[in-house]
Amino acid sequence: MVMFLLRRVLAGLVLVLVVATLTFALLNLTGTDAARNILGENATPEQAAAEAVTLGLNRPLPVRYWDWLSHAVRGDLGTSWFKGEAVTSSLVNTMPITLSLALAGLLLSALLSVGLGTAAAVRGGRLDRAVQFLAVLSSAAPSFLVGLLLAVTIAVKLRWLPATGYVPFTDSAGGWLRSITLPAIALAIAATGGTTQQVRGSLIDVLGSDYIRLLRSRGISERRVVFKHALRNAAPAGLTVLSLQFIGLIGGAVIIEKIFGLPGVGSLANFSAVQGDQPVVLGVVVVTASIVVLVNLLIDIAYGWLNPKVRAK
């Protein structure tokens, strides 16, 4: 298990490195004049050249890459070309917002999908068909459309919850909850469909298995059969889908943040990409890729922990 994890960590690091390198190449080989971008249309060629020297853009690409990389591994992702703020501190300021949004969405969607998937698998019949229909609707509707709908109805028309703005948890827990409720619901609804289908499908498989029949023959109550034994055996499959959903949730958060005016990583990415703020874009890509790798690693560990065959090794 330890060797397996070490290999996975190593593979993850290589993956992040490759993603960073490719992004670096993509950003630098597209031929945009970054210095002129920063100074604006009216800058003279001399001013642009001077700016390029200040930013270190006159150095050869491999040197700049090595410079960036050697700082990055020490936790220094450079400085924003536009705001002059350290990229790491921008990320530290914005990441908690996006992560709390994605995690709240994930939690909500996990609860919903386990509940709905279990009800559909156990009850069958009309309830099952209704759940399946809703699941297809939910996985088809883009999360930002759901977000817009929620913003228009609940925030703008009914004014039950704020339409925009973010309150840090440390300022006010209630305010924080109010500010992320609608965006988290929007994200969760989109993620729930696929997971519900998966939970339902694996649960139906498990409930049809021999050992479930044996448990019933032993007079074990149906509640224990479903909630202790069947769900436990269906969990690994649900977990796998949930990890894929999490990556989707981070992506969905980028757009949701715009709708609800949340200053998260998505807004940072959007803003800096449009401006051409290379260090920030690079930082965002590297950090999100690292988070995805980390989440996959956690899922692997959870998977092993859930599966006695893997655990024993």
Place this chain on the structure above:
Amino acid sequence: MTVPVPTPVARRANLFRRLLRDPVAVGCLVILAVVVLASLFAPLLTSHDPARSVLSDTLAPMSAGHPLGGDGVGRDVLARLLYGGRTSLLGGLIAVLVALLLGVPTGLVSGFYRGGFDATVSWLVSLVMAVPAIIVLLVVMAMVSQNVFVAMVVLGVIFWPAVYRLIRASVTSVREELYVDAARVSGLGDARIMRRHILPVVQAPSIIQAAQIFEVAIGIQAGLAFLGLGSASQASWGAMLNDAFTNIYTKPILLLWPGLAIGLTVVSLGLLGNALRDTVGGRSSPRTSSSRTPAAEPAAAPPPAGDDLLSVVNLRVCYPREGREVAVVDGVSLTVRRGEILGLVGESGSGKTQTAFALLGLMPALATLTADGLAFDGQDLRGLGRAARNSYRGRRIGYVPQEPMSNLDPSFRIGSQLVEPIRQHLKLSAREARERALGLLDRVGIADPARVFAAYPHQISGGMAQRVLIAGAVSCDPDLLIADEPTTALDVTVQAEVLDLMRSLQRERQMGMILVTHDLGVVADLCDRVAVMQTGQIIETAPAAQLFADPQHSYTRMLLDSTLEGAKPRSAVVAVPAPLEGIS
């Protein structure tokens, strides 16, 4: 050499026709057709230029000139809606085509040949999956090209892993099939095998996935435009949402049209994909549920008399099949007395296992069960509620299954699986239940009970698993044991030991027992009486000795002939001193 080949052409035509029978699918197809036609014939449907701003038309109300009004910068909403459809559909199409063009060939080659190519591509795929799509697209659109169709090519690449994985998995599963091996043995080239055997298999899943990618691509494309990316001159639903969003407080209705267009299109695609899946795979539905109680019919027979432990009168089990009710158990009547072993014999499919399940209330939800009498120790078992049924299952009637390994829950330790029913039925403390379980493991001949108690099912052998299941069946001192071919799945050497164990337990505890088997040797060995089943009915019941000496029914004679002739009588095996005898 002839190789069975699935006929893809006929199946595909069928698929479409079957799809047309589903009203939801037809509705989706109609909506999609309307969207496609409206975008295609946009110039005929509106005379406005979707990109032209007229200052006086800013946020114009609906009118004859502007059927859906004007947007925030004075462009005609209807024109933007119609032309925007072109952007969405074309963009989605590009993403689908790129994903399929990359995914199908790489998936085919990876799944078929494996090796280095497979390893390399699988690694590339994990690379693509490590970055959220929307962030990649943001970077591409902001720094490389404003053109939304370039972004859709990139999106196609991002969807490549999904197609690749699906195709690779399908190919891997087909590759192991016998007919592919047979085709290879018979000298078909790889290209022909792929075309004739593998492509037909991956067709349906690819179509379904294409619908999904199309759906997600339209959503993502709209999301990008909503973020303000892409060229301003190109009408798109996402850009309309962006404009409407800035006017959300003044004119929220502007959100409705693009929202509706995107919503209807993606939901139709989603439902269509689902309908396709149902048509291809058949709707999967919950297979078993014990929520239904056996239907109670008025008892025609008087309550069973005297020392009958179990009495069954005219038991029927029916399943719906192609619109009809088919009886798999068709009027079975039997009795078991205390301390008696009844053999239930017949070939596979004769209904003996279904009879055993019916007695335990373990029928699938689809089955209907009726009986004129079903009494256990004087208590009517028909129409019992869940709780009442669970108070005799496991407590007073024990069950030993056929396949030991698949009947243990793989996620829980053996000890906890033994302790759970003991605690529930006998209301023992955790420690007492543990002591009892360890004693039982020792009783069934397991050398190191503590180790097996702490083990997971995958850590023990099949023979040991069957001993564990027997221990579980007798753990609450049942009066009746139902054993469904308890030795069929075991090695021959283990079979004899397990049978001896069951007999010694049965004698020691004076249990009644129903032994379901197709092995007449086992019957001769253990059973007091025998009931012979054929096509759901009991055709002959007799004391064991009498049945072997003087079979009445021709089917019984046939069974006896086919089993005993040439086969060693089982008693020879059992004559070996059993290691378990006397341990108790």
